[in-house]
Amino acid sequence: MFDKNPRVLNEELIASYPKLDKNAKFKFHCHPGVECFNKCCNNVNIFLTPYDIARLRKALGITSSEFLAKYTILPIASNLRHPIVMLKMDDRTLDCPFLGENGCAVYQDRPWSCRMFPLGVASPNEAEKLNNGEEFYFLIKEDVCKGFEEDKEWTVDEWFDDQNLSEYQELGELFKEISLHKFFVTARAIEPVKLEMFYMVCYDIDKFRKFLFDSTFFKRFDVDDERKEKIRTDDAELIRFGFEWLRFSIFGEKLFNLRKDYLDLDKHKVK
Ligand code: SF4
Ligand code: SF4
Numbered sequence: 606m607f608d609k610n611p612r613v614l615n616e617e618l619i620a621s622y623p624k625l626d627k628n629a630k631f632k633f634h635c636h637p638g639v640e641c642f643n644k645c646c647n648n649v650n651i652f653l654t655p656y657d658i659a660r661l662r663k664a665l666g667i668t669s670s671e672f673l674a675k676y677t678i679l680p681i682a683s684n685l686r687h688p689i690v691m692l693k694m695d696d697r698t699l700d701c702p703f704l705g706e707n708g709c710a711v712y713q714d715r716p717w718s719c720r721m722f723p724l725g726v727a728s729p730n731e732a733e734k735l736n737n738g739e740e741f742y743f744l745i746k747e748d749v750c751k752g753f754e755e756d757k758e759w760t761v762d763e764w765f766d767d768q769n770l771s772e773y774q775e776l777g778e779l780f781k782e783i784s785l786h787k788f789f790v791t792a793r794a795i796e797p798v799k800l801e802m803f804y805m806v807c808y809d810i811d812k813f814r815k816f817l818f819d820s821t822f823f824k825r826f827d828v829d830d831e832r833k834e835k836i837r838t839d840d841a842e843l844i845r846f847g848f849e850w851l852r853f854s855i856f857g858e859k860l861f862n863l864r865k866d867y868l869d870l871d872k873h874k875v876k
Pocket of ligand 2: 634635636639641642643644645646722749750751752753
């Protein structure tokens, strides 16, 4: 299996790769003329971030629930502390569902890990163990990939610009903080209702938006009108808000206050 995703590489392997910083140079060029064109989009591990799903479902004109049902799988493993979502390869050919004759059919909205390839990024744990806590990058060299034999040269920074990775970075970093939160390491057992909340907030974002606006949520919690409007129309803001909600509802961080008028109403009910 070809792995575009640095998160599934093991630490020993990462330790053996040269460490790259943002100014480090590497040679690579992927284009329709390479003999391996499209080969890396078969039988590949692609983990999806919340922003990947927001972009893909919008590009396809479907809801997040439809996207998740049709295009993803939820791997089950005893070491997984919260749900993760992967692209489902075609049952017969093992091709990525978005692979077309001319390459990636969702190229403008392709996932973060497809943009990053051939670069991998160390997780905070790996950076701590292998590079004194400094984030670093490395090249994922796969035999099938002939892009490394091409002459085009990049710095890591230039690659990020070329792949429009900055749009993905902020929300990716916030997602990393949520998914690697110490709660998931230290909690003895995590109630199913919390895991369902995690899944809805991180992946089924249209359902989360509906939950916010169709329930009494905004009557109960103090959220200013400007932000509420942004959450209604802007997927990135919805995702940011969702991460705050998970910090409050799962990790117990004091990020939300009940509205004063709701509290007063509640007092009256009690009387
Ligand atoms: S989303 Fe596009 S680039 Fe990524 S594996 Fe699928 S076809 Fe390839
Ligand atoms: S050069 Fe590498 S990334 Fe590009 S199509 Fe070939 S295998 Fe995939």
